[in-house]
Amino acid sequence: MKLYNLKDPNEKVNFSQAVKLGLGHNQGLFFPKNLPKITPNMLKELLEMNFIERSSKILELFIGDEISKNDLFNKVKAAFSFYKPIMKPITKKISCFELFHGPTLAFKDFGARFMAQILSFLNQHENKLITILTATSGDTGAAVAHAFYKMKNVKVIILYPKNKISKLQEKMFCTLGHNIKTIAIEGSFDECQTLVKMAFDDQNLKIHTGLNSANSINISRLLAQICYYFEAFSLIENKYQKNLIISVPCGNFGNLTAGLLAKSIGLPIKSFIAATNANDTVPNFLKTGVWKPKKTISTISNAMDISQPNNWLRVEEIFKRNNWNIQQLNYGSVTDIITKQSLKELFSLNYISEPHASIAYTLLKNNIKNNEYGIFLGTAHPAKFKQTVDDILQQDIPLPTSLKKRVHLKLLSYHMKPNFSKLRSFLLGD
Numbered sequence: 090m091k092l093y094n095l096k097d098p099n100e101k102v103n104f105s106q107a108v109k110l111g112l113g114h115n116q117g118l119f120f121p122k123n124l125p126k127i128t129p130n131m132l133k134e135l136l137e138m139n140f141i142e143r144s145s146k147i148l149e150l151f152i153g154d155e156i157s158k159n160d161l162f163n164k165v166k167a168a169f170s171f172y173k174p175i176m177k178p179i180t181k182k183i184s185c186f187e188l189f190h191g192p193t194l195a196f197k198d199f200g201a202r203f204m205a206q207i208l209s210f211l212n213q214h215e216n217k218l219i220t221i222l223t224a225t226s227g228d229t230g231a232a233v234a235h236a237f238y239k240m241k242n243v244k245v246i247i248l249y250p251k252n253k254i255s256k257l258q259e260k261m262f263c264t265l266g267h268n269i270k271t272i273a274i275e276g277s278f279d280e281c282q283t284l285v286k287m288a289f290d291d292q293n294l295k296i297h298t299g300l301n302s303a304n305s306i307n308i309s310r311l312l313a314q315i316c317y318y319f320e321a322f323s324l325i326e327n328k329y330q331k332n333l334i335i336s337v338p339c340g341n342f343g344n345l346t347a348g349l350l351a352k353s354i355g356l357p358i359k360s361f362i363a364a365t366n367a368n369d370t371v372p373n374f375l376k377t378g379v380w381k382p383k384k385t386i387s388t389i390s391n392a393m394d395i396s397q398p399n400n401w402l403r404v405e406e407i408f409k410r411n412n413w414n415i416q417q418l419n420y421g422s423v424t425d426i427i428t429k430q431s432l433k434e435l436f437s438l439n440y441i442s443e444p445h446a447s448i449a450y451t452l453l454k455n456n457i458k459n460n461e462y463g464i465f466l467g468t469a470h471p472a473k474f475k476q477t478v479d480d481i482l483q484q485d486i487p488l489p490t491s492l493k494k495r496v497h498l499k500l501l502s503y504h505m506k507p508n509f510s511k512l513r514s515f516l517l518g519d
């Protein structure tokens with residue numbers, strides 16, 4: 090697969106280079122030059138396959154020219170070897186597609202584990218140190234830490250906004266040690282993401298550390314996430330497939346990008362809803378045409394507390410390529426008060442959710458038309474936000490084993506101001 094840098098189209102790379110580089114010149118994201126196309130017949134065949142087989146076939150369409158069919162199947166199998174997503178009906182016309190049954194209880198496990206498999210495969214004959222510098226608002230960090238844990242020649246450094254992620258999210262990735270180092274930054278997620286991007290501008294640092302990122306900056310993360318949209322589609326009754334609307338809780342807009350890529354290559358999803366919390370840069374942009382990120386606001390859906398969503402340029406590129414009108418993208422932002430009400434409403438429908446998915450549910454419920462079937466994405470396990478969910482629902486939700494075993498472990502994080510030269514010294518081990 091050939092890709093180019095969205096900010097500097099002269100920078101052209103293949104998939105292996107894009108995965109190893111992470112980010113292009115001038116902080117530009119890589120994007121595929123051509124997108125594969127799935128015919129209706131191919132789609133029919135794909136939908137009859139199991140999750141692993143189908144995912145491997147889809148990824149083959151993108152990167153089969155660089156990684157053999159067999160190798161790709163084995164990597165996909167290793168990456169996705171946990172409980173597959175589950176479709177939970179909520180009402181007659183609405184379901185939650187739960188993507189949080191992986192080792193770190195969030196949808197990020199698919200992309201992070203696939204990237205780890207692919208990167209180690211591509212580097213199997215090299216003996217160089219790689220530093221994976223990643224910013225997180227709560228869930229990417231855990232997925233990346235667990236995917237790369239104890240991997241040979243790989244050092245992982247995770248930056249997160251101090252006191253702005255849930256206690257249990259923090260326990261999930263700041264207690265591992267070994268090759269995983271975590272830094273609580275006195276600032277917002279956006280500041281953490283800026284630090285990561287600044288590191289890529291520093292050629293010396295890049296060379297000395299073998300810098301890469303496992304944020305959705307890295308295209309391998311997004312390719313993996315395309316696969317579960319096909320799974321969602323396969324689980325919907327035929328009569329609803331023509332009128333399927335998917336509501337995506339958005340922060341860095343990687344998940345929506347993956348969904349739009351699935352639609353671009355031929356998965357006939359009727360439309361998407363981009364659902365945000367009070368960090369509403371995209372909803373405002375779609376309303377006014379003005380891109381004006383505000384200071385990041387802390388909300389109860391903390392993993393979506395992002396005011397400069399990294400993937401927006403990729404979303405715009407997809408619309409441009411397909412000659413779709415960006416105004417066809419449904420959108421909305423939801424306050425904490427409404428998020429709490431919607432969590433209670435879901436509970437009254439016998440479903441325990443969490444703030445991120447509840448935002449997607451609210452906007453789906455408000456936008457869905459009579460002839461449509463709606464899915465909202467369940468992006469994290471409610472237990473990751475136990476304190477918030479318990480307070481709102483007056484419940485005591487149980488912790489899954491993967492969280493229970495980390496609750497009493499000591500946090501190993503370093504602390505730092507959002508200062509690039511301090512981070513630079515840390516990365517160089519000064």
Ligand SMILES: Cc1ncc(COP(=O)(O)O)c(C=O)c1O
Nearest residue numbers: 228340341342343344392468469
């Ligand atoms: C639980 C949860 N929901 C939604 C999102 C937003 O996803 P994205 O950054 O892909 O837009 C995140 C962060 O990635 C998350 O952790």
Ligand SMILES: N[C@@H](CCOP(=O)(O)O)C(=O)O
Nearest residue numbers: 225226227228229304305341
């Ligand atoms: N919400 C994310 C933010 C980082 O997003 P990414 O998809 O670019 O890794 C998180 O949970 O960390």
